[in-house]
Amino acid sequence: MKKLWKGNEAIAEAAVAAGCRYFFGYPITPQNEIPEYLSWRLPEVGGAFIQAESEVSAINMLYGAAGAGARAMTSSSSPGISLKQEGISYIAAAELPCVIVNMMRSGPGLGGIQPAQGDYFQATKGGGHGDYHPIVFAPSSIQEFVDLTYGAFDVADKYRTPVMIIGDGMLGQMMEPAEIPPMRDLKTLPDKNDWAACGHSDGRPRIINSLRIEPDELEAFNEHLFKKYEEITKNETRYEDYLTSDAEIVFVAYGSVARICKAAIVELRAQGIKAGLIRPITLYPYPTEIIAKLAKCDKVKKFVTVEMSMGQMVEDVRLAVNGLKPVEFYGRSGGNVMMPGDLVKYVKEGK
Amino acid sequence: MQKITISGFGGQGVLSLGKFISYSAIEQNLNTSWLPSYGPEMRGGTANCSVIYSAEEIAAPVIDHPDILIAFNEPSLDKFEGSVKKGGIIITNSDIVHKATTRKDVKFYQIPVDTLAAAINKRGANVYMLGVLLPIFNGDISEEAAIHAVEHVFESKPKVIPSNIECLKAGIEYMKKLVK
Numbered sequence: 001m002k003k004l005w006k007g008n009e010a011i012a013e014a015a016v017a018a019g020c021r022y023f024f025g026y027p028i029t030p031q032n033e034i035p036e037y038l039s040w041r042l043p044e045v046g047g048a049f050i051q052a053e054s055e056v057s058a059i060n061m062l063y064g065a066a067g068a069g070a071r072a073m074t075s076s077s078s079p080g081i082s083l084k085q086e087g088i089s090y091i092a093a094a095e096l097p098c099v100i101v102n103m104m105r106s107g108p109g110l111g112g113i114q115p116a117q118g119d120y121f122q123a124t125k126g127g128g129h130g131d132y133h134p135i136v137f138a139p140s141s142i143q144e145f146v147d148l149t150y151g152a153f154d155v156a157d158k159y160r161t162p163v164m165i166i167g168d169g170m171l172g173q174m175m176e177p178a179e180i181p182p183m184r185d186l187k188t189l190p191d192k193n194d195w196a197a198c199g200h201s202d203g204r205p206r207i208i209n210s211l212r213i214e215p216d217e218l219e220a221f222n223e224h225l226f227k228k229y230e231e232i233t234k235n236e237t238r239y240e241d242y243l244t245s246d247a248e249i250v251f252v253a254y255g256s257v258a259r260i261c262k263a264a265i266v267e268l269r270a271q272g273i274k275a276g277l278i279r280p281i282t283l284y285p286y287p288t289e290i291i292a293k294l295a296k297c298d299k300v301k302k303f304v305t306v307e308m309s310m311g312q313m314v315e316d317v318r319l320a321v322n323g324l325k326p327v328e329f330y331g332r333s334g335g336n337v338m339m340p341g342d343l344v345k346y347v348k349e350g351k
Numbered sequence: 352m353q354k355i356t357i358s359g360f361g362g363q364g365v366l367s368l369g370k371f372i373s374y375s376a377i378e379q380n381l382n383t384s385w386l387p388s389y390g391p392e393m394r395g396g397t398a399n400c401s402v403i404y405s406a407e408e409i410a411a412p413v414i415d416h417p418d419i420l421i422a423f424n425e426p427s428l429d430k431f432e433g434s435v436k437k438g439g440i441i442i443t444n445s446d447i448v449h450k451a452t453t454r455k456d457v458k459f460y461q462i463p464v465d466t467l468a469a470a471i472n473k474r475g476a477n478v479y480m481l482g483v484l485l486p487i488f489n490g491d492i493s494e495e496a497a498i499h500a501v502e503h504v505f506e507s508k509p510k511v512i513p514s515n516i517e518c519l520k521a522g523i524e525y526m527k528k529l530v531k
Contacts, residue, residue: 004373004385030389113390174412175370175385177377256412263411339415 002177007167008033010142010178011101012041014149015073019184020099021047022072024061026054026080029113030169031103034075055080059087059100066096067208069196071153071189075101077169078119079110081127088162089128092225093210097156099149100134100164103172106308106335114335115168117255120312123166124284131222133229134162135236136283138254142176148281150181157190159232166283168308170256170337232285239287240279243269247276249347250294252317253306254280257338261306264343273347283313291320302326306343309333352407353488354414356431358399359423359444364477367504368421369400371481374500375492376404384412397426404491419487421480422448440487444476460529467525468518472511475518482522486530494523 005013012034015023023042025035035051042049052058058074065072076084081102091098102123106116123136135155137148145167152163192198197206212218242262244250249268251261258279268275278294280287294300302325305314314329321327330346332338345351355372359365369385376383383404388397401414416436422428423444435441437456445461452459460483468479481497498516505512 002377004370004377004383169389170386170412173387173389175373176409176412177383259409260411260413266410337413339413340411341415 002179004175005142005146005178005180006033006173006175007142007145008103008172009037010146010180011075011149011165011167012037013180014146015099015153016041016045016047017180017183018071018150018153019186019189020071020073020153021045021186022050022065022070023047024050024052024058024065024072024074025076026052026058028077028080030105030115030172031075031077031101033172034101034103055083056087059084059091062098062100063087063091063094063096066091066098067094067197069192069198073099073101075103077103077105077113078107078116079105081119081122085122085128087128088134089126089130089132090210091162092126092128092132092134093130093212093221094208095160095225096162096208097153097160098162099152099156100162101149102164102166104166104168106333112335113169115170115256115308115337116333116335117168117257117308118310118312118333119166120283120307120309123164124286124316132225133284134164135159135232135285137163137165138281138283139165139167139171140255140258140279141178142171142174143178144281145171146178146180154190155236157192159228160195161228161232166255168256169335229285236282237285237287237289238281239290240277240281241290242277242279244276244278244294244300246299247274248299248301249273249275250300250303251275251277251306251343252280252291252303252313253277254283254313257306257308260338260340261343263340264347267340267344268347271344271348275347280313286316286320288316288320291317292322295321295324300325302328304328304330304343304347306330306338308337352403352405353419353491354417355402355419355421355484356399356414356417356434357402357421357423358397358427358431359447360396361398363398363423363444364474365398365423366400368477368480369402371478371497371500371504372402372404372484372492374503375481375496378496378499379404379492381406381491382409384409386412397424399427399431419484421484424448425450428452442480442483444480462525464522467521471517471521472514474511475515478515478518479522479525482519482524483526485523486526494520
């Protein structure tokens with residue numbers, strides 16, 4: 001049964017339904033409804049909610065919980081996610097499954113609290129130090145918030161890697177009908193007893209560590225990590241193709257902005273301009289192949305990347321297009337949101 | 352489909368009027384989105400929300416040209432009247448907004464919802480406005496759906512439900528006479 005859910009609360013309930021029982025966070029607008037909701041909801045289902053003394057503390061609590069084999073998550077917004085980066089790098093290096101939500105606000109610095117997508121580089125290229133990538137999901141509706149959050153824990157467990165879900169202030173604050181999937185039976189969650197630091201019942205110690213001081217050992221580990229990323233790229237890359245089969249202009253956009261592109265596409269098509277959209281649902285791994293394929297289509301004249309930033313994802317679109325077609329960029333920043341009419345005007349008048 | 356911008360002072364029930372519309376739309380099995388303003392804008396005294404309902408998938412939750420603008424105060428009328436779609440509708444709370452729209456190409460209704468609602472429930476102006484909207488929605492949202500929405504929103508305060516339903520019905524009757 002569909003109910004009206006606020007984006008942030010939908011993520012929180014979807015996490016509970018997925019079997020997440022531990023949350024560690026620190027308040028920041030515009031994601032406060034996530035910790036607020038979980039602060040009463042988790043105790044109800046026998047879990048625990050901790051408001052840490054800082055973001056650094058919260059991410060390290062998550063590191064500990066994930067290392068002990070628990071389904072756990074944290075959430076924050078842009079400046080708070082920056083503070084978590086050291087911990088995220090450690091979690092990636094310790095190969096621990098967990099979920100991190102970033103409800104992006106405008107930056108840089110303390111910036112503003114209105115919606116933005118300026119953390120694309122940070123989310124997809126690692127964010128912290130060293131060679132690693134979290135898997136990054138970019139939902140564009142409240143139902144997709146629910147579905148991707150629900151699935152994120154399983155994906156994290158499957159590859160023993162952190163999964164990041166990025167939205168923006170608009171998606172976090174808005175309400176739409178959504179249906180929460182059934183509560184997972186905790187007995188059906190993956191068994192982590194072979195690696196998790198949950199007591200050495202079989203007399204075998206488990207060590208969770210991210211320190212590999214020997215160069216050869218660390219290089220071998222990095223190669224192992226990147227083999228895993230290859231497998232993730234092969235299995236987990238997701239995107240939505242919206243009306244590209246006859247498109248001459250292909251928008252590329254994710255999250256809330258992709259929906260604004262869709263509205264613009266409907267309007268452009270009503271005016272006889274064939275436009276379509278590729279909406280990456282995973283930002284890492286990136287849907288490079290479909291964009292490369294479209295770049296080779298004769299009828300595609302150009303790509304227009306649209307972001308609430310000064311232009312970040314556009315670099316990945318250019319890599320995928322590889323010079324075959326022009327790749328243009330339209331962006332707003334500072335917390336401003338483009339309107340469908342702005343994109344129609346841009347396509348028709350080039351500004 | 353209707354795209355509705357609702358704007359006014361914080362405390363006038365601007366955001367909850369939007370929620371009433373979205374809850375009603377769900378009751379009718381329509382798609383809907385409710386997007387509030389948040390942050391300093393609200394703390395500065397004004398609040399607005401963008402509400403859409405549609406039988407189709409809703410693309411952008413942002414609205415550049417609303418079909419309907421509901422302005423609960425003058426700054427809201429000033430800010431949004433220019434954006435309303437040609438042939439669209441502007442409704443003001445004329446207890447607070449003492450001027451008319453400068454637009455000549457829209458339908459304009461000045462309704463003293465504070466006074467009208469106060470006779471039934473002093474805090475019922477936004478539910479009264481929900482009633483006003485139903486005849487404009489032209490059957491998309493039934494009275495029953497709106498009643499369910501009111502019951503749902505006030506679930507934790509059952510005492511106020513009857514007077515709010517009365518406000519809703521009074522709003523419907525008021526507007527039926529105007530649009531006839």
